[in-house]
Amino acid sequence: xxxxxxxxxxxxxxxxxxxxxxxxxxxxxxxxxxxxxxxxxxxxxxxxxxxxxxxxxxxxxxxxxxxxxxxxxxxxxxxxxxxxxxxxxxxxxxxxxxxxxxxxxxxxxxxxxxxxxxxxxxxxxxxxxxxxxxxxxxxxxxxxxxxxxxxxxxxxxxxxxxxxxxxxxxxxxxxxxxxxxxxxxxxxxxxxxxxxxxxxxxxxxxxxxxxxxxxxxxxxxxxxxxxxxxxxxxxxxxxxx
Ligand code: NAP
Numbered sequence: 142x143x144x145x146x147x148x149x150x151x152x153x154x155x156x157x158x159x160x161x162x163x164x165x166x167x168x169x170x171x172x173x174x175x176x177x178x179x180x181x182x183x184x185x186x187x188x189x190x191x192x193x194x195x196x197x198x199x200x201x202x203x204x205x206x207x208x209x210x211x212x213x214x215x216x217x218x219x220x221x222x223x224x225x226x227x228x229x230x231x232x233x234x235x236x237x238x239x240x241x242x243x244x245x246x247x248x249x250x251x252x253x254x255x256x257x258x259x260x261x262x263x264x265x266x267x268x269x270x271x272x273x274x275x276x277x278x279x280x281x282x283x284x285x286x287x288x289x290x291x292x293x294x295x296x297x298x299x300x301x302x303x304x305x306x307x308x309x310x311x312x313x314x315x316x317x318x319x320x321x322x323x324x325x326x327x328x329x330x331x332x333x334x335x336x337x338x339x340x341x342x343x344x345x346x347x348x349x350x351x352x353x354x355x356x357x358x359x360x361x362x363x364x365x366x367x368x369x370x371x372x373x374x375x376x377x378x379x380x381x382x
Contacts, residue, residue: 147198151177153220153269154363155213157204157258158227160187162326163276163359166352167224168195170360181213182227202227204254214261221269222363223262225255226276228298230332233287240290247294255298259305263314270313272363275302276355277320279377291332306372315370317362322377325349348378 147153154171158164160182168178168191178197180188185201192199200216203209204227228251231243255275266273280288281295299318306316329340355376362371 147179147217148177149219151175152222153177153179153217154222154224155179155181155217155220155258155262156224156226157181157202157254159191160184162328163321163324163352163355164224164226165191166356167226167359168192168197170353170356171222171363172196174360174364176222179213179217204257205249207257210257210261214265217262217265219269220262220265221271222274223258223266223271224274224276224359225258227254228276228294229328230280230288230291230294231334232290233332234290235287236289244290244293247290248297251291251294252297252301256301267309267312267314270367272315272317273305274317274319274359274362276359277302277318279320279322279375279381281318281320282375306370313367315367317371317373319355319358319362319374319376321350321355321358322375322381323347323349324352324355326352348380350376350378 154176156164156168156178159168159180168180171178172195178195180192180197180199181202182188183203188199200213202213231246232240234240259273277299278295280292281299284292302318325344329343333339358374358376365371
């Protein structure tokens with residue numbers, strides 16, 4: 142944990158995948174609104190930098206490890222908001238050429254990572270009249286050639302989000318899914334395993350969302366009155382549909 146300890150007079154948000162992209166921008170947007178943000182991801186140097194910039198607390202987290210998730214949960218007495226943002230895609234092979242290791246990684250991070258985190262923090266979230274915001278994707282409702290592994294994972298994450306919402310109707314907890322279209326982040330660099338040229342081509346000569354655009358949707362959903370549940374937000378750049 143970074144030197145900044147967790148205060149007991151502020152609302153606490155846990156943002157997974159907060160070392161870059163949408164998660165990093167979300168930490169900044171929430172901090173500006175008075176949240177204390179637990180900045181969680183695997184890359185220690187990056188989460189510590191984000192925590193310094195946002196006045197938050199960095200906690201190393203690998204959502205594919207139950208031990209790591211439990212270690213984070215054990216450090217928190219109270220949680221008002223959980224943003225399950227850690228995730229991503231690997232590869233764009235056709236189904237015929239599917240790389241099952243990539244598929245397994247995508248399922249583990251996007252689906253099981255979300256379940257591990259939610260399961261570990263749900264009692265605390267309910268006790269705080271809290272909120273779970275899961276970052277889905279356009280790929281959670283639109284199939285595309287080469288997207289099967291990521292589609293399967295994000296459709297799966299979407300299913301668990303809807304089930305969670307249904308299972309807790311009547312409990313003091315809100316559940317939201319935010320589905321971005323094309324956002325210019327390290328997402329494509331990860332998908333293409335470090336091939337910068339391929340990653341750049343995804344965003345070149347196009348209107349793209351910025352990570353801050355998506356962070357604003359997250360901040361807004363969290364800022365609604367406690368009786369208002371934003372079920373789902375689809376957010377795209379203007380020239381994508
Ligand atoms: P990004 O910049 O690559 O960020 C991904 C984040 O996930 C990083 O902070 C990474 O941190 C974290 N992460 C990956 N594996 C992890 C693990 N095992 N444990 C903990 N953290 C892990 O990409 P992004 O675009 O911001 O992606 C954020 C979310 O938005 C993802 O769920 C992605 O699927 C979704 N999304 C992105 C787009 C887009 O076009 N960019 C569109 C729709 C949805 P570490 O490597 O430090 O662990």
